[in-house]
Amino acid sequence: MKSKSKIKAKPKKDAQPTLSGAAHRRAFERARDVRPTAITGRERPREILEQRFPAYVGRQERIAYEIMRRAIEDDARVFLTLSGAMTPAGLHASCIIPLIERGLVDCMTTTGANLYHDAHRVIGHRIREIDPSAGDLQYRLAKIIRIYDLGFWEETLLETDQLFSALLRRDEFQKKMTTTELHYKLGKQIAAIEDALGVEQPSLLATAYRYGVPIFVGAVQDGSIFLNVVKLKRLLGDAFKLEIDVNADVFEMGALQHHCFATEKRKMAVWILGGGVPKNYTLQGEPLLDQILGVPTHGFDYDVQFCVDPVDNGALSSCPAGEGHTWGKVSAESVQHGSMYVHADVTAVFPWITYALLSDPAMRRTPGRLYSARKQAVERLQLAVDGNRRALLKTIDYPLPKSGKPRR
Numbered sequence: 001m002k003s004k005s006k007i008k009a010k011p012k013k014d015a016q017p018t019l020s021g022a023a024h025r026r027a028f029e030r031a032r033d034v035r036p037t038a039i040t041g042r043e044r045p046r047e048i049l050e051q052r053f054p055a056y057v058g059r060q061e062r063i064a065y066e067i068m069r070r071a072i073e074d075d076a077r078v079f080l081t082l083s084g085a086m087t088p089a090g091l092h093a094s095c096i097i098p099l100i101e102r103g104l105v106d107c108m109t110t111t112g113a114n115l116y117h118d119a120h121r122v123i124g125h126r127i128r129e130i131d132p133s134a135g136d137l138q139y140r141l142a143k144i145i146r147i148y149d150l151g152f153w154e155e156t157l158l159e160t161d162q163l164f165s166a167l168l169r170r171d172e173f174q175k176k177m178t179t180t181e182l183h184y185k186l187g188k189q190i191a192a193i194e195d196a197l198g199v200e201q202p203s204l205l206a207t208a209y210r211y212g213v214p215i216f217v218g219a220v221q222d223g224s225i226f227l228n229v230v231k232l233k234r235l236l237g238d239a240f241k242l243e244i245d246v247n248a249d250v251f252e253m254g255a256l257q258h259h260c261f262a263t264e265k266r267k268m269a270v271w272i273l274g275g276g277v278p279k280n281y282t283l284q285g286e287p288l289l290d291q292i293l294g295v296p297t298h299g300f301d302y303d304v305q306f307c308v309d310p311v312d313n314g315a316l317s318s319c320p321a322g323e324g325h326t327w328g329k330v331s332a333e334s335v336q337h338g339s340m341y342v343h344a345d346v347t348a349v350f351p352w353i354t355y356a357l358l359s360d361p362a363m364r365r366t367p368g369r370l371y372s373a374r375k376q377a378v379e380r381l382q383l384a385v386d387g388n389r390r391a392l393l394k395t396i397d398y399p400l401p402k403s404g405k406p407r408r
Contacts, residue, residue: 112223
């Protein structure tokens with residue numbers, strides 16, 4: 001028997017190399033010095049972010065801003081995701097619409113709530129600040145709807161339902177379509193209403209229509225616009241023909257990303273405000289291409305997220321870029337050099353990011369009008385799928401077990 005002292009432990013194959021103490025010291029000496037100077041009030045917004053946000057969440061915000069600037073300077077296509085109910089809070093008016101008008105957002109995925117609640121103001125209703133601790137039983141008796149510290153009359157919902165019901169009954173909606181086409185057509189109608197009423201602050205739907213920004217809603221059935229679709233179908237039966245083609249919708253998301261990456265030869269950035277369905281619905285276009293359809297891609301090149309959720313509970317809303325990379329959603333370069341998770345409330349930090357971006361005249365592009373590329377993008381992706389047909393047919397069978405006797 002060999003003595004234990006002569007037995008050498010074999011190195012683990014997956015062991016990661018570690019830096020020596022001297023190497024750590026050399027790397028540390030190259031690190032950025034934390035020595036911000038006093039704020040005078042005369043600094044440009046960019047200077048404040050780049051020089052006075054040295055640590056903790058402030059540092060995360062600074063790096064996110066720098067990555068967003070780099071994406072614009074690289075002329076990357078920007079896919080923005082917006083979760084929750086941000087339009088009642090006015091984030092669309094203060095941030096998203098100005099970014100679209102400057103050509104900095106090419107495609108958007110959001111919730112039905114953000115598009116529905118945005119229409120309240122178009123038809124003259126108001127959303128007011130309220131006390132979130134005043135008592136929901138009392139608010140219900142007063143017919144006041146609450147979204148945390150925002151409130152509006154219940155009549156606001158009922159009249160907005162009437163608005164969308166009237167629009168959705170028009171001839172152009174009586175067919176099967178994707179969510180991008182649905183929201184483009186709704187945006188066109190809302191834009192006409194705004195023009196007729198002289199509305200000064202445009203809605204998100206109308207702005208996206210005017211600038212050719214496609215709007216996806218991944219869980220369209222989880223919003224009040226679609227609740228009115230349900231009502232119309234039950235009332236009007238076969239005379240109401242609007243259907244959402246979810247198969248074509250998912251394919252279209254992948255097609256637009258393939259269009260940016262393969263046809264335009266441009267980098268892609270994803271700016272994630274919150275998390276939820278909008279985040280994954282956008283990111284899953286990449287594994288759809290590569291893993292499901294066999295069409296080469298490499299994931300988003302830039303990944304910035306603003307979210308309050310912890311990253312250690314397995315939730316999709318908070319999964320970091322590295323985890324997304326294992327699914328093929330973001331590139332290796334993004335994980336290493338182009339990604340930042342800002343652990344903060346969107347409403348608390350994103351207006352400042354927007355101000356810093358838009359205060360720089362260089363942060364402006366000609367609107368990409370990606371909506372007009374939808375048909376071409378879908379056709380080209382279908383050609384790529386057709387070219388993979390023989391290989392893809394091998395992926396649709398599985399040796400399923402034979403049925404046995406049912407258990408008692």
